[in-house]
Amino acid sequence: MPPVSVDGSLEKLRREGHIVIVGASLAGLRAAETLRDEGFTGTLTLVGDEPHDPYDRPPLSKQVLLGRVPADHTGLPRRRALDARWRLGVAATGLDLAAKRVHLADGDSLEYDRLLITTGVRARPWPHELEADLDGVFVLRTSDDAAQLHRRLNAGPSRVLVIGAGFTGSEIASACRERGLDVTVVERGSAPLVGALGGVVGEVAAKLQREHGVDLRCGVMVTGLEGDSAGRLRCAHLSDGSTVEVEVAVVGLGATRNTEWLASSGLGAGPRGIACDAGCRAFDVRGIVTDDVFVAGDVARSPHPLFGYQFLSLEHWGNAIAQAEVAAHNMVSSSTERRPHVWTPSFWSAQFGVNIKSVGVPPMADEIIVTQGSLDERCFTAAYGYQGRIIAAVTFDQAKWLEFYQRQIEQAAPFPPEFTTVDRRPEGMRPVPADFPDPSLPSHGPTVTLSGHSPSDRRISFTPLHA
C-alpha cells in the first residue's frame, strides 16, 4: 500500500473509526481523554465490569476506611468532556482478533478498529473458598469492597486480622489502628513491605507497626480461617500453631491480572499480564506484535530499557496514567510519530503517619545505602544499588528529594553514590545488603540512559555497563 493511502487510512481512523477501551478505571479513562485530546473524533466506547463511573483507588485503603471520604465519593476528576459510549456493569468475555470484535457478558459484541485493554487486576482472594465465604472475610480492591469493609469497621470488631503486610495490608492496618481497633498482621516474609523494599527498610516498617500497637507476626502464615455455626469468622489458625480470635480478616495477598477473558483469543495474555512492546502494542501468542490491540495500566507487561529490557508489570497509579497516555497517542499516530513508554516506576504509600515514596525497581537491588536522614528517625532517603549503579530509591517523609534520585537512576549513576549530601549521617557511609527475599537477577545487558524532560523527547542512548 503506498504511503499516501496509509496516511489516508489513519486519517479515516482518526475521523470516523471506532475505538473500544475495555477497562473503565484510571488507565481507561485517561486513555479516552487523551484520544480526544489527540483529535480522535470517531466513536469511542468504554467497557467496564463495575457499575461505577471511573474512580480513584488509593483513597480506598486510607481516607475511606477512616471515614473521611465515603467510598462512593472517590470518582476520578475528568480532564475534559469525552463524548463516549459507556458500557458499565458489563464485563468483556472474549476477543476475536480476526473479526476485530469484543464479546460482552450480556451477549452483545463490539466491533473495533483499534482496541485498548486496560482491565487491570483484582484482589487475589483467600485460596480456600469456603473460608473466603465466611462472614467477616474481606478483600480490598473495589469501592464496593471498601464500603463493606468500612461498614464492618464501624461496627467496632474486637480484632482485625490483616493477612499479608504488603502496601495494601499495611495501610489497612494503619487505618484500623488510627480508628483504635486492635490489629494482628500476619506476614509470611521476614518484615512488612519486604518484597517491595527489602529487609533493611522492612525492618523500619516493622518497628513502625509495632510502635503503633500492631500485633505484627512475621515469618508466619495463616493456615486456616474458622467460622462459628452461623458462618461468621471466629478465629484464624497460624503456622506457628497459635490461634488468633478475630471478627474481621482482610486478605492482602496481592493481585491477579484480569486476563482470563482473553484465554483463547490468541493474544499473549496470561497470569502475569499481557505482554506489549514499548509502544504499548500487544503481542500475540506467536510473539508477533499486533497493530490494532494496545495495552496499558496494571494488566500490561512491557519491556523497560532501564532495567535490562525485562518486561515489567507495574501496579502503580502513575504508570496507569503515563502508559494510557502513550497508548492512546500511539493508537492514532503513524509509526514514526509513536512514542515509547519509558516511565520510571514510582509509587507512594501513607501509613502510620509516614509518607513512603519510591522510584525505580528496588527488588532488582543487591545493596542499599541510607543517603540522607536516619532509619531510626523514620525519616530518610535510601538508594538501592544493582551491579554498581543506582537502580531505585525510597524515602520515608523525605519525598522532596526523590526527583534527584530518579534522575540518578535514569542516568545509570554509580552506586554507592560518591558525593556528599545534606543530612548525611554516619550510617549512610557504606552500603549494606538490601536483603530481598528472592532476588531475581537479570542477565547482563547494556545499561541505558534517559535524557530530556519532555515526554516526547525522552531519547534513549546506550552506554556500556560500568566495569
Add this chain to the structure above:
Amino acid sequence: MTSVALLRQITDYANRADPYPLYAELRKTPVVRDEDGPYLVSTYWEIHSLLHDPRVSSDTRNLSPEAARTISQEEDPNLPPPFIKLDPPEHDRLRRLAMRPFGPPHTPRRVYEMRGELGEIVSGLIDGFRDRGQVDLVDDFSYPFPVTVICRLLGIPREDEARFHGWADTIAASIDPAHGTADEREAQLQVFRQARTDLASYLAGLIEERRRSPRDDMLSAMAAGYGPDGQMSPVEMVSTSILLLIAGHETTVNLITNGMLTLLRNPDVLQRLRDDPDLVVPLVEELLRYEPPVQLLPQKTTLADIDIAGTTIPKGAPLWLVLASGNRDPQRFLDPDRFIPDRPDNQHLGFSSGVHNCFGSPLARLEAQLALTELVRRLDNPRLVEDPPPYRHNAVLRGPQHLGIAFDGLRQ
C-alpha cells in the same frame, strides 16, 4: 555579553523595570560562572533539578570564604539562623515545628479561617481610598496589608500593631540598602539593628506571655505545643517569627503590586477578572510565574562537584538560581512572555521548589487573590499614573517602590 559581568547587569538598577531581556540572554548559557564569582543558573529544568539536589546547601556557612564575603550578611549574633538558611535535619525540625500550628496535617484550617478577617482588612484599606482620585498602591495598600495579616496570624495584640508596623518597615527598608555615604549606610544599619533588637525582645516577651496564657494564635501554639520533635527553644521561636514576618512581608507587597501593575497593563485581563472573580486563582499562579516577587535565590552553595548542563559547578561555589528566568524559559512554558491568566500546566518557580518551597505560600496566595479581586471590583476605571513605575533598588525582592493608580470612584 559573554565577558560582561552578568551579575552586575542584573543588579544594575537601570535594568530593574524590565530584567527579562537580560534573563533571555542569560538562558543562552543555562549554567554560567559570572566573573564576579557565582554560578548563575537560568533555565527551568536546571533550576528545578538543583532545588531538589541534596548536594546543594542553603546554609551560608558552607560557602567558600571568598564567596561568603560577596554576600552581605547581617545576622543577629544573639539568634540562631532561621530555617531558610539551614539544611536538613535542623531545617526540617524547625520547619515541621513551625508548620504544626500553621498548616496541614495538624492545623489545616488556620489559613482558610483567616479568610473573613483578611477580607475585612482589604475592605478597610480600600475604604481609605474614598475621596481620593489617586493612591499609591504600595504605601496605601500593599505595604500595610501583609503586616496586619502577620500580626493577626502570630497574635500580636491590636494595640501593639502600630509598633509592629514600625519595626517591620525599618527591617524591610534594610533589605533595600541606601546608596549613600559609608556613614549614612552605617547609620541606617544602626537603626535596623535597633529595630531588630527591639522586635526580638518584644516577641520574646509576648511568647512568654502566650506560654503562660495561650490564645488561639500561632505564637501560643508554638509556645505551648509539643510534638514528636519536642518544642522550639525560645530563641528559635523568636528567630522563626522574624523570618515569617520578613519573608511574608516584602514578597507579598511585591506580589500584590506587581499584580495590579500587570492587570493595568492588560486591561482585557482586568475586565475578565472583574467579570469572573474565580479567574483569580489561576491568575495569581500566572502572576507568580510572570512577575515573581523573589527573582532569584542567591544564597545556595554546592557540597560537591555537580555536573549540570555541560558544566561542572565545583564544590563550595556560590549558586544563584534565577527563578524569574526559569519562569520565562520557552523550553518549559509556551509563549512565556505572554501573561495568560488561565495558563494550563503552570508549575512555576514563583514559590521555589523542594524542601525550601515557600512556607507561607497558602497565605500569600489567599492574600493576593483577595486583594486583586477586591481592588479590581471596587476601583472605577483604574489606570496607571506612570509606566514603568519607580522600582526599589533590590534586584532579588524586585518590585515597584510606588505604584500610582488614578481612578474615577469607589464602588461598594
